Amino acid sequence: MQDAENVAVPEAAEERAEPGQQQPAAEPPPAEGLLRPAGPGAPEAAGTKASSEEVGVAEAGPELEVRTEPAAEAEAASGPSESPSPPASEEPPGSHAEPPAPTQGEAPGEQARDERSDSRAQAASEDAGGNEGRAAEAEPRALENGDADEPSFSDPEDFVDDVSEEELLGDVLKDRPQEADGIDSVIVVDNVPQVGPDRLEKLKNVIHKIFSKFGKITNDFYPEEDGKTKGYIFLEYASPAHAVDAVKNADGYKLDKQHTFRVNLFTDFDKYMTISDEWDIPEKQPFKDLGNLRYWLEEAECRDQYSVIFESGDRTSIFWNDVKDPVSIEERARWTETYVRWSPKGTYLATFHQRGIALWGGEKFKQIQRFSHQGVQLIDFSPCERYLVTFSPLMDTQDDPQAIIIWDILTGHKKRGFHCESSAHWPIFKWSHDGKFFARMTLDTLSIYETPSMGLLDKKSLKISGIKDFSWSPGGNIIAFWVPEDKDIPARVTLMQLPTRQEIRVRNLFNVVDCKLHWQKNGDYLCVKVDRTPKGTQGVVTNFEIFRMREKQVPVDVVEMKETIIAFAWEPNGSKFAVLHGEAPRISVSFYHVKNNGKIELIKMFDKQQANTIFWSPQGQFVVLAGLRSMNGALAFVDTSDCTVMNIAEHYMASDVEWDPTGRYVVTSVSWWSHKVDNAYWLWTFQGRLLQKNNKDRFCQLLWRPRPPTLLSQEQIKQIKKDLKKYSKIFEQKDRLSQSKASKELVERRRTMMEDFRKYRKMAQELYMEQKNERLELRGGVDTDELDSNVDDWEEETIEFFVTEEIIPLGNQE
């Protein structure tokens, strides 16, 4: 806590000092970073990020500073911070009207500072250089006026400044002293032990020890009554920032069993006293009828929808998937600027724009919500579809975290902004399966936030030194994380229940190189893929540590593999998993089954596979092994119930494989983003029968519209499975009908085409016959209309050739 002050305070202090004042927009954040010399506070700042998590401002602020520090140091070295040399970029627009006199700027700069609460200079020590620089810019006018020898630069009397002060030196004005400055630094501490004069000195010492952590205490007051202290005290700090810090950190401090401090700002009393007792009923928001957002689930044929982006992103279409041909629902030009995303339950379609995100839905794909986030690049939905997380690298400033914003989808309001460290992988925030919690990892820290407050769970982050990766269980509020080896302490994987933070399982591992966490989709199993270098051996061995989550104490079993692992995937609704292993071109796939008694059984291994990715059907059982990109798009369709390869096929240069949400169809595609020719998507059945080849000009991306989880109970599903024969008869009949209809249509179309063509040809032939005489004339009376005309004139010659014959089918006879 001690360390945090130099970091967290400046921002908080500024906020407090100017609650109503707008941040000048012209100031780019990097410039500010550059301007700030490496003051005494800076090295400390570098070392202390973990402890101040309470607000986003304080949390990520230090990270940014750390990154800009080297630049700042360079700056400081080239010109000492005493003589301000503001970089040109720092000047607010319009400052050219009054050229600064940098050489003389120092003294007035100091003066200006003196007027402020002098203690602030210390508090914001790392900020001081910057402030001096700015103050220096602001002051030169006074100087010039005083100097008679110089030619007069002063304005004529009737001169009206067309630049407002706010515009000219907004950054300095922001720091101008406020009337309330004095009281701002005062805190009130309740529940202080009541002591007589004899022990007052001791109490004062204790209090001082506790509260001077947050800043220099300039004044204290212990009210007394009947020779005893009253049980509450007043402390004044050197700066309001310190007071805020003290409130944040010392409130709830347990001095002993009887005394738990309650710490408040003195000004808060004022603030809360003046709140009106009357309550205004919030205005009722008009209800916007968006229609049935889940209409697509009511489709009679139970077809699915998908979105297609083509023409290199210029056009986006939504289609019904149909066995015959896709049926277009909506097609729009420039619907999105980059790509689109469906929400996890398929309710919304998100499109990306320079200015933010738009959500579309309902039957006509009307706009439902907009989220303004300049330069947004990445988004993530919460699994419950209630919140949207957006990321933009453009907007972040130190005072106002806007790199990552969490929005409420229903209201469209911004819930909270966060800073972003460059290193993290998207999604930076991982959601728990029910959307109640979200978490992110920073150095040595795991921060878990709760909805809807968006605050830290229990107001505290978890300190886990060395944490490398974490992952939520998709089946419960359990978080798994792992920590690498540290000297003699083994690496460990921990499973933690939330919100209780109870560790339900810890597993220690040795000689670990890397770990990957793979949850089965229901959260029944967790597989930790552990790459190890056991002592006395060369190379890496991979262990699959299988945690059985549904059993008491979470038993763990291990499968060891000596070969390189290319891919791993759980069967979504089952207890099987598939592993691709080996070195190209000798790649094998192994299917394992986790039995009820915990034994892990190898069901089947296929060798010589052309695959680098595993795609399980969302319903389980069926799997597509695909050799994407470098492996030319080889596809193998496998049924894992009896482990048969149903079909081997190829979609040359395929870059993507997408199962439909019901597991009936698979789409393979060649995206223009990865390959510039033959951009198309092909539709297959789950057995690997090719249904359609859809060539689209510069096709980019196909995404199936997800379906929400089924509303049927387990019993109902069982019943349906039992009565499958009854249903399948109906469906087969329907299929036959539509098929015969389709072929009828095709035949009909061909017939009309043939009829037209015959008519045309007849006409042409008549013309041709009419010209017969002219032809004969042209060729000197020889009839050449038929190949074997004038046979009489032929001289016969017999030539013998030896020809070997071989029959090769004529390719693609469809």
Place this chain on the structure above:
Amino acid sequence: MKPILLQGHERSITQIKYNREGDLLFTVAKDPIVNVWYSVNGERLGTYMGHTGAVWCVDADWDTKHVLTGSADNSCRLWDCETGKQLALLKTNSAVRTCGFDFGGNIIMFSTDKQMGYQCFVSFFDLRDPSQIDNNEPYMKIPCNDSKITSAVWGPLGECIIAGHESGELNQYSAKRSGRAAPSLPLHSSPCPTSPRKALFTDFPPAFSLQLFDSTTLEHQKTFRTERPVNSAALSPNYDHVVLGGGQEAMDVTTTSTRIGKFEARFFHLAFEEEFGRVKGHFGPINSVAFHPDGKSYSSGGEDGYVRIHYFDPQYFEFEFEA
């Protein structure tokens, strides 16, 4: 069906053509050799030597007495088919891109490239008037100001030629002394190879499709879509079939594998515009295809320098669309 591979050229094939009877196959390439083969077994009958540059075009007259070739060595040459003797040398200012005998075999036509400051011209010579050949003075020379001719064929009865321009325009030029004849057809672009039969005519814009036009009225009839450029096409003489040759552009070939290039001859039904077969084999784009006049075989010449003669399997003749 095992194809007969003709290896007589060192450079990419530019054009192949059967004579009227179909017993001979003429092939020209970007090397100076003009070859003639027996189509039945692929045996080479002989060569016509004399050109000093790439040969762009070849044609034989209806009774296979004469052969006409046009070359980038700025000449068009007339040969005696049987002896291989050069009968005439017509010098030009730029490369000869297309050439052809009219229906009667008496009038020859050739077009020259817009090149080296010279315009594109279409020249007509009457072989019955030896002075025209001797003086290299065509009885008619039509300048094409806008865009050069990339492909030209004689229209029915030798009344006009139909030319495809680089800009994609399709024009008819009257072979009578009057000059250019209507109608002209704008709209299409890039090389427009052609192939005539009866009253049909083909042409290829770059949107990777083949379009079929009426050769008298230049009315659009059919469109056959592909995913690759089409360089050449031929109509079957006795079936409603059309064969398309093409593939990835030659300049991109070195960067792509043969599979992605799709160097296949593709067969479409003329009326339904539906594809029903493909023949692989070339490892470069197919530059020229031709049907044997009896419709029982076809040949293709590719950028890879090979000519392949394919005799159809019985399945081909049995195949029918359900209609």
